[in-house]
Amino acid sequence: REEGREEDDAREVGREDDPAELAPPDIGERRSLRIARIEVLGNEQVPKQIILETLAGEELSVDAALLWPEDSRVQRARQRLLATGNFERVTLKIRPVAGDATAAALIVDVEERGSLSVTNLYIGSSRMTPFRGGLQVREHNFLGRSVHIGGGFIWGTRPPAIASSRRQQGGRVFIEAPRLAGTRVGMGGALYVLSASDPFRVAGAEDDPDPALFRTVDFTRIGGLLGVTFPLIADLSLGVDYRFERVSALLPEDPRYYDPAGGSRRVDLYLQDGIHRQTAAHFRLVWDGRDLAATLGKGGRFALDVQFSSPIVGSEYEYIKLVAGGAYTFRLPWGHWITPTLVAGQIAGDAPRYERFFTGDLSDWTPGRELSFIYTTRAAIDVFGTGIDTRTLGDLFTRFDLEYVWPLFQGSRVRGIKGGQLFLSTGVYTLVEPRELREFRRARGEMVAPPGFNANFGLRLDTVIGTLDLSVGNVLRRTPL
Incomplete structure (x- = not known):
């Protein structure tokens, strides 16, 4: 997390700023400087031309005018360079040009992160x-070219204690361009193939993780997604994706x-039988101010995800899925950090089982989904005795969490750390x-x-x-366990 970085702060945490310090400089002090040259420092893998093209996207080029002491284009250019994912740190500053009071050199100092x-x-046993x-x-x-590509795969052995089960395995590949050349728009896409065998309980106590008390529902998902992202303001961006997939499910009878x-009671598997389509439009609004944590001692991130699936967008499922969350980091006077995080979500409609919220994804001690697969029959650990297991x-x-972080060191004699x-x-x-199931719990006097x-x-x-x-x-x- 970038909020964990320690840098010198011009302001003391918690101190009230003097109004005089916040007042804008006298209009007479503001002036326009000509960019005489642009120097790029610290780049080894990223070509200088890529950095210059990013600056040009904000109209920062040789002979362009630059407002001093503050120009909003400088901050926007810095955000665009960080958004490429190629840099740990980006600093832009100006340097006077000897003999010319109306000109300045624009210095771009970057620290690259490893490109791979x-x-x-994914490794474990259950x-x-x-x-x-x-x-x-x-x-x-x-x-x-600042383009992101990647992929992943996972493979699991067949569950020996569950009859008629199969191996769970799958993979995905993706490509992303955080900023298309000459624009502020990003694009991305992905393809995936997933062969799942999800467990569901058929016998035993509801908190008994013995795999022999479970059966599996088998289904295969083949699909992909296409999306675009674009900034609304400096730290606020909007993403729009369209996901399409072919689902082939083999449901057990009754x-x-x-x-x-x-x-006994019937088990709803939250899945349609046979071959069918599942498509969805996905909207994501993100405010990311984590860079402020390093400079001001506080900063955060907020995200709102809305997923809409309906025959209107070509799907055979109909639901709306909403997830919202935020975290805010504070630097304490002794240099440690504390971060409260709150996340919540709700589904309305008939979402497939792989879109529903899974208790393993909420618990720190229980295996969650890995590349959308559930590899365990273990329930959450019920510390309060409330029935969450x-x-x-x-x-x-x-979900609410409070995290305390104690930075130990920056840099290391150990290569790679x-x-x-x-x-x-x-x-x-x-x-x-x-x-x-809520009605069933109420009838039995259990907590909903x-x-x-x-x-x-x-x-x-x-x-x-x-x-x-x-x-x-x-x-x-x-x-x-």
């Missing part, structure tokens, strides 16, 4: 799936759950099931929205190929 990163490492493994990688600067008391899929969730920090987090969450508890502790290392998370939660999610 491992964004996900009682349901003895082994699963895979990874996802991203190249941030393909052919030196799936039922038989409880230990001798009763009897919930699997839901239409509504809320750029920084490290200790972190401690704690929080609560809840998952609410679809309507028919049982709270669960989260906590995690560990070391986070920033390496040249990505972030390495050495935490208690990461170990628990990957071991067959």
Whole structure:
């Protein structure tokens, strides 16, 4: 996370600013300077021409006028360079030109990040799936053109304790251009093939993770997505995607759950039988002010996701899925950081099971979905005794976390490690099931929205190929408990 970086701050955290400091300079002090030359420092992999083209997109080029002491185009150009994903740091400054009081040199000082990163490492074991493994990688600067390409795959062994199950495996590839040449618009696309075998309970107590008490529903998804992004203002962007896929599902006849008391009820698998289409329009609004954390000691990020699937957009499912979340980071006077995070989501309509909220994605101690696959029958750990360990899929969730970060070092004598920090987090969450199960819970006097508890502790290392998370939660999610 970029909010974890430590840099000198011109203002003390929590201090009230003097109104005189915030007043704009006298109009007589503002003047226009001619850009005599542009110098680029620190670039090794990214061609200088790419950086100059980005500056030109904000009308910053040789002989162009530059307002001093402040020009909004400079901040916009910096944001565009950071948005390419090629740089850890971008600094723009001006330097006087000897003998010419009306001219200045524009200096662009960059620190490149490694162009190849491992964004996900899938490896672990569970009682349901003895082994699963895979990874996802991203190249941030393909052919030196600031284009992102990448892909990932995952493979799991067949569950030996579940009859008629199959291996879960799949992969995806993607390409993204954060900014098209000469525009502020970005484009991207992806293709994927996923062969799933999702577990559902047919017997035993609802909190018993024994795989022998489960059966699986098999389905294959083949599809892709196309999308565009464009900035609304400096830190606010809008993304629009269209996803299309062919789903082939083989549903068991009359799936039922038989409880230990001798009763039974039908299990809704939230999936249509046979071959069908699932398409969706996806809108994403993101405000990203995390760069402010390094300079002002506080900054945050907010995202709003809306997914719409309907026959109107060519789908055989009909639902709306809304997810909103935000986090705000504060630097404490002694140099540590604290970040509260709140995320919530709701689904209205008949969404397929792979779009519904999964309790493993909310718990720090339980395996979540990996490339959309569920490789476990383990429930969440019920610390409060509320029954959260009897919930699997839901239409509504809320999660709140509070994370404390202690930066240990920046830079390292160990090649490939750029920084490290200790972190401690704690929080609560809840998952609410679809309507028919809510009525069932009420009839039995059970909580409809049982709270669960989260906590995690560990070391986070920033390496040249990505972030390495050495935490208690990461170990628990990957071991067959």
